[in-house]
Amino acid sequence: MKIIDLEPGDPRLIDDLLPVLVELRPHLTERLLRDIYAEGHPQGLRFTAAYDADGRCVGAAGWRIIANTCDVRRLYVDDLVTASTARSGGVGHAVLEHLETKARDAGCTLLDLDSGTQRTDAHRFYFRERLVVNAFHFGKELN
Numbered sequence: 001m002k003i004i005d006l007e008p009g010d011p012r013l014i015d016d017l018l019p020v021l022v023e024l025r026p027h028l029t030e031r032l033l034r035d036i037y038a039e040g041h042p043q044g045l046r047f048t049a050a051y052d053a054d055g056r057c058v059g060a061a062g063w064r065i066i067a068n069t070c071d072v073r074r075l076y077v078d079d080l081v082t083a084s085t086a087r088s089g090g091v092g093h094a095v096l097e098h099l100e101t102k103a104r105d106a107g108c109t110l111l112d113l114d115s116g117t118q119r120t121d122a123h124r125f126y127f128r129e130r131l132v133v134n135a136f137h138f139g140k141e142l143n
Contacts, residue, residue, distance in 0.1 A: 001091070002051040003059075003098045008037050016057035017049045024060075024081035040064075045078070050095050058086035059095045065106050075103035077113035096129055 006013050014030050022028050037045060043064065050059030062079035077099060082091040096111075103111045114137050115122050 001053070001058075001094050003095060004049055004051070006047045006049055008034075008041050012049060012057070013037065013047060016051075017047055017060045020049075020057050020060040020081055020083045021062075021079060023084055024079055048095065048098065050082075050091055050098075052086065052091075056083075058083045058089075059091040061095050061099060063099055063102075065103075065108060071108075071110045071112075073106065073108045074110040074112050075099060075106065075108045077111070080113060092125055093129065 006017060013033065018028065018030060018033055021033070037047070044066065045062060045064050048061040048063065049057050052058045059082045060079065061077060061081075063075055063077045065073060066076050067073050080092065080095065082089075082095075100111050111131075113126075113131070115126065
């Protein structure tokens, strides 16, 4: 498996990563992803893609390193998804391990993510990967 970071403007963001990412974020369009990355990249947003031996994108992650008073420095995972055709094949584990290495190399004290309460399959995966529920996340939609 080959895991690489994709910079803004890289055509693989749209051609490879977006089809996998929409499995988790169905509202995303090509235009919206470009706009989000243009705004988010200066704020630290990065995208990572995982490719199988045949060169197909089978995993995607959006993440950022955040400095805060709670953890000092954490790697926050915005998105973590394995293509439905590649699930249970070690892709999620490999991407998470890759992000953990990035976090350690950057001096982070925590790798952190949120997961919707309805995503029970994802929760089983996170528990197997030794992530723990360490906080409640509260939100209020502003429509």
